[in-house]
Amino acid sequence: MSTEPLSLLAPDGTFTAHAGPAGPAGPFGPAELRALHRDMVMTRRIDTEAIALQRQGELGLWPSLLGQEAAQVGAGRAATPRDVVFPTYREHGVAWCRDVDPVSLLGLFRGTTLGGWDPASNNFQLYTLVIGAQTLHAVGYAMGIVRDGDVGTGDPGRDRAVLVFLGDGSLSEGETNEAFVWAAAQSLPIVFFCQNNQWAISSPYSVQSRVPVAQRAQGFGFPGVRVDGNDVLACLSATRDALDSARAGNGPTLIEAFTYCRNPHTTSDDDGRYRSGSENDAWAARDPIERLRRHLVSSGAADAAHFAKLEAQERALGERLRTGCRALPDPPPDSSFRNTYVDLPAELAGQLSEHTEFVAAGQEDAR
Amino acid sequence: MSTEPLSLLAPDGTFTAHAGPAGPAGPFGPAELRALHRDMVMTRRIDTEAIALQRQGELGLWPSLLGQEAAQVGAGRAATPRDVVFPTYREHGVAWCRDVDPVSLLGLFRGTTLGGWDPASNNFQLYTLVIGAQTLHAVGYAMGIVRDGDVGTGDPGRDRAVLVFLGDGSLSEGETNEAFVWAAAQSLPIVFFCQNNQWAISSPYSVQSRVPVAQRAQGFGFPGVRVDGNDVLACLSATRDALDSARAGNGPTLIEAFTYCRNPHTTSDDDGRYRSGSENDAWAARDPIERLRRHLVSSGAADAAHFAKLEAQERALGERLRTGCRALPDPPPDSSFRNTYVDLPAELAGQLSEHTEFVAAGQEDAR
Amino acid sequence: MSPTAMAHALNAGLRRAMEDDDRVVLIGEDIGRLGGVFRVTDGLQKDFGDLRVVDSPLGEAGIVGSAIGLAMAGYRPVCEIQFDGFVFPAMNQIVTQLAKYRHRAEGRASLPVVVRIPVGGGIGAIEHHSESPEAYFAHTAGLKVVCPSSPQDAYDLVRQAVRSDDPVVFLEPKRSYWRKGELDLDAVPAPVERARVLRAGDDVTVVTYGALVPVALEVARICAEEGRSAEVIDLRCLSPIDDATILDSVRRTGRLVVAHEASRTAGLGAEIAARVQDRAFYSLEAPVQRVTGYDTPYPPSRLEEDWLPGVDRVLDAVDRTFEH
């Protein structure tokens, strides 16, 4: 396995075509390039606004993706609407690509919900906080696709695949590895997209492994691919190829997008304790958005007017997030009771009356 | 990785030297060859007697190792007394090599104990029934060896390693894979010895994976080696090399001993439901003991007198097992209470008196 | 109606569930050609194919985790855990995912997953093959936990479990697998959540479930000989607990014995005692007695007979309730 990551777009914005398994990647049309750039810009704006909201006390916590926009937008845009996506808790950029209302991403971190959107309506599952757990759900969903007969038919309106996100740290969880076992043995239509941002909170990747993430797949007998995670075009191409292969019935792929999260693990984390600012600077120089912007400019795909319009859209999004966040309703006090089971069991109904009386008495007192 | 297993001794008993990583394996002296043959013969006798005891109702269950003697004796003899061995529930041949009293292997299956021997006294841990669980204990033990400074010193009286056994089925458990993660990342002195007997109860290996067991190690970044599991010399050489490497501080190895268990999973299993007798016949023709016996005879390393003496030893062992099994004492009725904690907690002491009174009353009634 | 073993009744129930709904998929170790180590799924792979009866890799997290994914994809998976002691590798998927998903999804989505587990001791088995893990599940909000004691109930409950949109942990008492009972394939099943009064009585109530139900009935028979009338309640659904049925009984009898094989501390007996002392405080003529496995790991099988609650121990407990 080559450990040199696939790269199409250099940090300075120059493009080099590359023959992937599914033929040469690119050229990408100017509209597509602009759209990808816009996705990344908007994703970053979601992130920036959320961090600000956290600082203002509107959110309890926010896991920033700063620097991972290319990986998320590349992978997110590679999936078709019929593909099913399983995120971790950091896939705000993928959520954007799946048309999930960005305001609804905030509820989990504001404490108004543990979910926030309908997992069925955008084929974008709920965030999963337990590291690795979602990889097995993704496997099960892929088993469902096989049972639906929606794989390897050659009909693009029918074939589907699962795209599941995971972090470098999650490679050490037993469940993630079980997911690899199942996917490989049953040759399931699934793509494991690992954003190797090189850190699991304070643990550098060397705590987990001495070999690249992508190599893990070989041990299970399916292909592992390494891409420059700050290169949206490489991420898009590799994920498209892998999803095509999965939909065609050729089984799973593990993609390692080699990247870096320039913010601490979450807003609660203090990364000054465990890593140096210079590492951060080096990765800032490889910024995924700046890279594509340069390409857009140098290739003439976008002009100043375009960027000005984009900035206005960004600002509007920021405004929407700020207003939307504050307007997120508190969940009704009975919601946990009502959502535990389909029908409220008698004992729990009793506990709910206890609770309702108690809450009412509290409101009474407060008045 | 070559998937052709390392083989030194052909089924017909011809020997071919082979250069392993630690130099050429063999030649093996006649005394060593006789000893290995004797170990396998005695191991098989333990197995045969235990099966008979189970049929007579003396044991509740017995997991036979028929056909896996070479793998177990080869690996078992590769370990030095200072190395620490972690078995599954089928390593009767390894137990033999570790000088564990064979009678004590029976208690677990007779229901007189859940253990049966002192794990410390022979550096042979207790049988573990939960698939994969022991691999992590082995990892922890290897971490202990590192902390003791007993690795890579070059002093053969000091350096030690861990040898942990596992089955092909266990490769699918998350915990086994976590063990690989830890062993690789910390470059621990540990050898994973997997007897790929091609079945996990009724599941052929294809249910677990489409690539050889040994290949799994590559995904984690350490070497995987495939050996003919019915060739005691190949198993011995490969395990010695791997243990040497581990003791020298070069980290873990996964050995796949490709073999076959010619008896059902346990005496409770009915393998007629899921596999064919012809498969069994093919593997009987590759019998590990017969193979070495042929070599002993053709090379002149053993004569008829030797085999006659061995048969007498075998018979004596059988006798000892039969008598010993029936003589295994029932555990004292208070043993579970006393062995749960170092000091009996008050509540449990109360439960123990309840129990003691109850048992005494029962004995009263019986009288 | 014909006498049928519980294992066969379960097989019939699963078969019927698979016929009724082609989105029912079974997943587990050795459930295909072998038919499961207890033969509960015997013949189902042959008849429904290996896409619907899946011989899984050896990993319990994978079994439950993939079942969750299948449920998300619209299927109704039924997992088999081979033995009680081997459910713990799946605990993360069960507790943090399966049980919580509907709540996380704000009621928008449910996970109709059944996790079948053979449970309990008394079969002379080796370690990890005789455990009673029900309290872990009953303490986990979001799960239903059921445990049949008869072939008819096994058949009915397994079909209802498959139809349930809530996740169900389905405990099958191993000791009862080969006990026979009448089975009517078309009987109208009792509601899952209802405990059942198996024998009416006035002097003392005995509550239990699973393999101890026959023990409780034998106790009631002996009590009757001694002139005491014991009411026997089969809990059936261990979570949520039908305390109404228990309270009805205890309000009449004033005495309660709860029996289970699981260890005592923080077991279901504790919960039932806690509720009854609260809700029937003035009816109780004696403290609720628990007859349970002890607070030790399950012992070697040579000791299990005395370790497990049996007729004599339950009788002793009944006696204790009359000492007050």
Place this chain on the structure above:
Amino acid sequence: MSPTAMAHALNAGLRRAMEDDDRVVLIGEDIGRLGGVFRVTDGLQKDFGDLRVVDSPLGEAGIVGSAIGLAMAGYRPVCEIQFDGFVFPAMNQIVTQLAKYRHRAEGRASLPVVVRIPVGGGIGAIEHHSESPEAYFAHTAGLKVVCPSSPQDAYDLVRQAVRSDDPVVFLEPKRSYWRKGELDLDAVPAPVERARVLRAGDDVTVVTYGALVPVALEVARICAEEGRSAEVIDLRCLSPIDDATILDSVRRTGRLVVAHEASRTAGLGAEIAARVQDRAFYSLEAPVQRVTGYDTPYPPSRLEEDWLPGVDRVLDAVDRTFEH
């Protein structure tokens, strides 16, 4: 003696344990350079090196499983599970291996492993970061379960836990990490298994542990204003439970309220109620009342304040015991 936060007391206790015995090894995610997400191990890797303070791979089964192996090799490992909700991947190692090993080994060998887990809610956290899993462990024979409520106790108990030859699940109430209290580094510690009467009283007993201890004390203060004298017992050791101390109290007061954050069904409150109604049947003037988290998954943090037992709910329960 100086006012110290519980997190710092734990740090001091671990440091002292490591100084006292060089076979003490800490293992966990982010416990090294970061000092743990709650900084409990702050500075320890710097001072004791990375062989004794191990930043582990991200796998809880690996953390506990490797700790078991280290213990077999003669070490005394102290694991950190990063949050309560993430202990479940380690459940197999804890329940089937750690808890049962001494029993399996017929008392020949023990596993002196400590599993530290920050627990409980009320800190505005996201899902899985506010759980109270103690009942799972208390129901598992072979484990000791302890939970300090003050810096002094945290310091004493963690040192005792490390010295214990039995495996200890050590629960650290997150809400109390930054509460300060007096800390005497050389005080003679109370025995681990003993509950502690924190405030004497005659009319009603309130039993709790961890983060609810200050709540119970506040309840007692308010009761006093209302002319009721409440005795407050801090359980400290959740398994084995020191019911002697509770029974002593209830035999005097006749009334008992048990409070915990964990869900009600089959929680520790059930166990305590079950024991007390049995062993102090004639002393009870009212049924034992439980004030607990409800039988739902832990709610979104906006709802946690009302979901968690607080002063008002405990006071209500006290009132209920006087209605009888």
